[in-house]
Amino acid sequence: MTIYLDVIWFLNLCIDLLLLYITALALKRNVTHWRMILAGMVASSIVLLLFTPIAWLFYQPWMKFLFSMGIVFIAFGFRRFAFFLQNLCMFYFVTFMTGGGLFALHYFWQTEVEILEGVVISKTSGYGSTFSWLFVLIGFPLVWYFSKSQLQQVEVKQVHYDQLAEVVITINEETVEVKGLIDSGNQLHDPITRAPVMILESTALQHLLSEEQIKALTSVDSISTDLEHPFAERMRIIPYRVVGHDQQFLIALKPDYVKIKHHEQEHQIKKVLVGINASNLANDGEYQCIVHPKLLITNTGKKLA
Incomplete structure (x- = not known):
């Protein structure tokens, strides 16, 4: 199967940007767009690094953790340790929730599978998962809508709650x-x-x-x-x-x-x-x-x- 690496990289860039913006939305952080784009590009670069001689390094748990810390640092900065830790934990939470949902949808609708040495392998295109593209196409308008129209209502409700x-x-x-x-x-x-x-x-x-x-x-x-x-x-x-x-x-x-x-x-x-x-x-x-x-x-x- 032919893999279009540039398309896969762009898909991951969009997903990483969405995850960062959802994290910022959940924590009500004021974001700098160029920092978010830079963090998304660094996060998506792992797709390219997996095709280099140092790919083995990014399969190590400690390297993945350091890599995610760098992404969060670029996106939100470091004001104090509690601030950074809250950003990092929310980023992991959003990532796991989103990734788990996309994984479940992908295999729920998957009908063509092969068994290779006892492992179930699903067939997909070289352009990435269909549900990943749907997540990008739907996610960006939703994030824009909630960040522009709904965030103020959430803040008002929190003031009322207090x-x-x-x-x-x-x-x-x-x-x-x-x-x-x-x-x-x-x-x-x-x-x-x-x-x-x-x-x-x-x-x-x-x-x-x-x-x-x-x-x-x-x-x-x-x-x-x-x-x-x-x-x-x-x-x-x-x-x-x-x-x-x-x-x-x-x-x-x-x-x-x-x-x-x-x-x-x-x-x-x-x-x-x-x-x-x-x-x-x-x-x-x-x-x-x-x-x-x-x-x-x-x-x-x-x-x-």
């Missing part, structure tokens, strides 16, 4: 457990008592109130003196302003207390109001309330065991 807390609201000995987002921009207070106001989705009260009772908490117009509501004595009306709108009003409830668990600390607050919001606060349901930052500052947290 700002999420477990919130338990107790009203009339009934509890509401939700995820809360600690929002430094929330500075809403009760103008009379100066109690901080946190915002809660109305859907979080479904196990406590009927639909009519929940609806009554989301519209100031629905409140009247003869309203028989289980939380009537706990209702407060909070005025607030939104940019571009006139002054509006929010119905808030006075809970028995609120517990907030954040960064292995538990805060129990009594001086707080819970504003009821009719719409969902997060489209993906990641959190159901917005926590006032003052609740974590003015109340000393208790270390959780």
Whole structure:
């Protein structure tokens, strides 16, 4: 069989570049494209070196390890040992996962095989595996798409994750457990008592109130003196302003207390109001309330065991 070495080398160059870019994407590294291309060329040069008198050297495990260290060093540099080790481990992880997947697909669809001295040999072309080419053709657009469009969303979610807390609201000995987002921009207070106001989705009260009772908490117009509501004595009306709108009003409830668990600390607050919001606060349901930052500052947290 004729082997087109230049085509095989180019295929390996593309695959090595993809592996390096996927590694950078997984670790959210800022990359220098010329360094990535240089690292890919060095990595793919092993295809040519296997046809030289020193080919035996690159079959040694220690040489393979040093070679991969050189590739990672060229691509990402060396800031500190932990940084380099993380890059190297992720590069190996991506390589093994990708290589294993391509190997499995190749032999899953392979129909023509030969047995040579007890070893199963599959037939392929001298241009490289079909699935390897498909990986290159599909992989590059995907890497470009995720690096350009999705990476910012991943970073935002990580910021949100660090700002999420477990919130338990107790009203009339009934509890509401939700995820809360600690929002430094929330500075809403009760103008009379100066109690901080946190915002809660109305859907979080479904196990406590009927639909009519929940609806009554989301519209100031629905409140009247003869309203028989289980939380009537706990209702407060909070005025607030939104940019571009006139002054509006929010119905808030006075809970028995609120517990907030954040960064292995538990805060129990009594001086707080819970504003009821009719719409969902997060489209993906990641959190159901917005926590006032003052609740974590003015109340000393208790270390959780």
